[in-house]
Amino acid sequence: MEHTIPEKHYLNEATGWKSWLMTLDHKRIGILYMIMVMFSFFLGGVFALLLRWELISPDKILMGPEMYNQAFSLHGIIMIFLFIIPSIPAILGNFVMPLMIGAKDVAFPRLNLASWYIYVIGFCFAVYALFTGGIDTGWTFYTPYSSETTTAVIPILTAAFVLGFSSIFTGLNFIVTIHKLRAPGMTWFQLPLFVWAIYATALIQVLATPVLGITLALLMLERVVGIGIFDPAMGGDPVLFQHFFWFYSHPAVYIMILPGMGIISELIATFSHRRIFGYKFIAFSSLGIAFTGFLVWGHHMFVSGQSDFAAVIFSFLTFFVGIPSGIKILNWMATMYKGSISLDTPMLWALSFLILFSIGGFTGIILGTLSIDVHLHDTYFVVSHFHYVMVGGTVMAIFGGLHYWWPKIWGRMYNETLARIAVVLIFVGFNVTFFVQFIMGTQGMPRRYATYLPQFQGMHGFSSIGALIMGVGFLLIAIYLIHAIFKGKPSGPNPWKALTMEWETPSPPRAGNFEGAQRLTHGPYDYDKVVPENALKQYKTL
């Protein structure tokens, strides 16, 4: 069946740059975020490639140790604060979540737009810091070094501080939207699991980010005014900074991974054409992760000199995070079992997620074990674990989500062959880059060094080749996705034949999302009851 692009949709109902910069439409704000966040991803990726280039040889190739410190700090700060934290909630959450619950918009559209402008301000501070001395503290800003280094700490702290507000606004908006704007008849247990995940994420954003705000403010005051709170010479305690920092930053890794897990739930159900297994377990495990995530921050500080008793408790509690994550993985596998699986591109991303995130998760348990962590602390094992969770987890999920909703966002389909090649490139490139880093870590290769002992030459070289493969993969994705926006084949309203509500509107949707008021006619995963067609609200009842 040939599809056409509807005559009027949110992309052409208003025109001119002003209609974009002043828009209150959650879909357009999602796209504004997409532009900025993906540009940040590109920027952070360039730094990653520069780092891997330098590490091809233990000798100096591009940069000396000072430059190297700046490069890994900027890679971390850009990727964490400008890319991965806002990525899924602000792009896909903004675009898809209101559609999924049958709402016309988020609860506070102006606040939504404000959050984007605040993000842009934060972005500008980060770029300003980049050109006025850089930053060499790492993304963790540990005191006392961060209060003494001569690099541009203040602008970068301001950037992170400002970006925090953007994150809080998004979270607040989403919580209220999910509570108050669901379509009539849609109960909490008829919400798509992506919405549950976004909800759990929003709770963490709202509860943890203010603490980061005050922590960064204190660090700025420490640096500018010398209040002495983190300075041992003045009776202050640098470890207190670590406690404050990780009280936010550990829950923040769940801000990064939970929405990704939400996307995977959608992808697995849609492409297995099967009712999701253990709906309530997946929904509550998101809340479980959000809650447990607040109680484990001390596992970042096993060698900081915190009390042994605290370390034992934190190690013990850390294992509990494994339970809800394991519940999710097993439920996804149970959903696929005896399902009718189609291996479209989004599903390939989801399968990559399952494999890579499982490795990332298990190595997290290894690192959470107090005695082993003392050996592995600050080695490449940690670097690799983190990247398996964040790239192998979140980045796989966001690209899965982008490929899944791309036809909804633009109404057009990308080139499926190129897309499958890209998944393979990224999957292979990722494992080549990072798997050897586990091995190097166990052999004692410390993180954050511009050079290394000759015995690591082979593995570092191998790792750098992987980074190049990934770089090519991401470039390919950028090319065919952008091409699809203009030249792709019209996709029709429901190309994947999914049952969630965002597919009950034309692609691309109208500015007001739905014609008339949206009502719930079937559950999000009722694949055993109805079979959708790629047409507006066309279902065959089984």
Added chain:
Amino acid sequence: MSQTTARPAHLQHHFTDVHQQAESAKLGIWIFLLTEVLLFGGLFCFYAIYRSWNPDMFHNAHAFLNVWMGATNTVVLIVSSLTMALAIRSMQLGRRKHTIVFLAGTVLLACVFMVIKYFEYSHKIHLGQLPGKWYFFEGIAGTNPHIFFSAYFLMTGLHGFHVLGGIAVITWLIIKTARGSFSPEYYTPIEMTGLYWHLVDLIWIFLFPLFYLIG
């Protein structure tokens, strides 16, 4: 779908009815207040830790705060919370002029609070009871008395910023009320600002005993 019932001007397009809109605003402001509590939470944590490490110094330093000024400010803020609540009540009853008077009273009391705070601060700055490396007062026994004043200036300072923010927002409310933007059917911004103002009041009610009273 036909729109038989008229939509009031203040109802935004994406809400079904005014009830849904008001409920959303209410939930939103409560979550915002939660973030405020956590923002101050970091500082309260700072206070608790350094107090438990330096109990004697905190005891000696707290004697240099002026209890009478602090107590006056406590009363001023509590009364301002009352006038804020009365402003909301007046608008519920449709008495626009009363609302303006009560809002103006709240701003006035907030200004009184800031003026008293100004005198307290300038006295301490004069004596050198200052945070961190700026501290030069002599006469407080115990180690690192500057930490007490770091906590004092940070916490009351952040609170002071919130009072200033409140003054700005309530002034904006006075203008809106005078222009007739609110009615007994729609006064959500006044009610939401009221909730914010009560939280600012509440935080002071914790700050006052922690700094001025317990020793």
